[in-house]
Amino acid sequence: MLTKITVGDYMTRRLVTLTKDTNVFDAIKKLMDHKITCAPVVDDRGQLQGMFSETDGMNVFLESVYNQGMSGKVGDYMTVDIITVTPETSIVDLAKKFQESSVRSFPVFEDTELVGIISRTDLLKALAKLN
Template sequence: MLTKIAIADYMTKHLVKLTQDLSVIDAIKIMLEHKITSAPVVDDQGHLLGMFSEMDGMKVFLDSVYNQGMSGKVGDYMTKNPITVQANSSIVDLAEKFQNLPVRSFPVFEGHQMVGIISRVDLLRAFATA
């Protein structure tokens, strides 16, 4: 029963987090090192400020071509106010979100606390093992 499987069952709990003051080059290197397509951007208290994704990295790349130099901070390029999902939501609802939005991953919350991230690959893993 796919409708009974919760996001929490397949989300990634060990997050690679970025800060808004981190250079975009360092952020891209971190994402490549960890083989991830996006990462939450958090403040000093761990509150979600945004998401930095490979798409945001493409903006950095294009800006560097036009401006003849690659610089900037994650906070300059991150997606602010990202769409989030709740850990106890069904993966079927999540599949609908993925179907309707260009986002490749969502921060996962329990109430007001970020507890993980879930990607399209995680969702496919859930379907394959159900």
């Protein structure tokens, strides 16, 4: 039964996005305001450039402490080596990807288009609905 459930069934389709030029503190505030752990970083055509996550925010925090300065752009801190999934990916395969990675969310691509994001929480929601 679980093998028939896909990423597309539980992914978030309404994305909160950032750009490389977004101030890192504005980006962190956006993550907090939307209660999300990461956001895709896109260019002006909507193409994925990277991901900005809580982990990247921790790097901002530590650098601001060490350098006693608080500035920077998302492009300076974002993660660029991104693992992606498709809407057709089984949530079983997704669970394996999460288990093998410290990443808490994956961008979802259909062909070359960013169509959503799927998080560990989304996966747990799928599991909870089975009970």
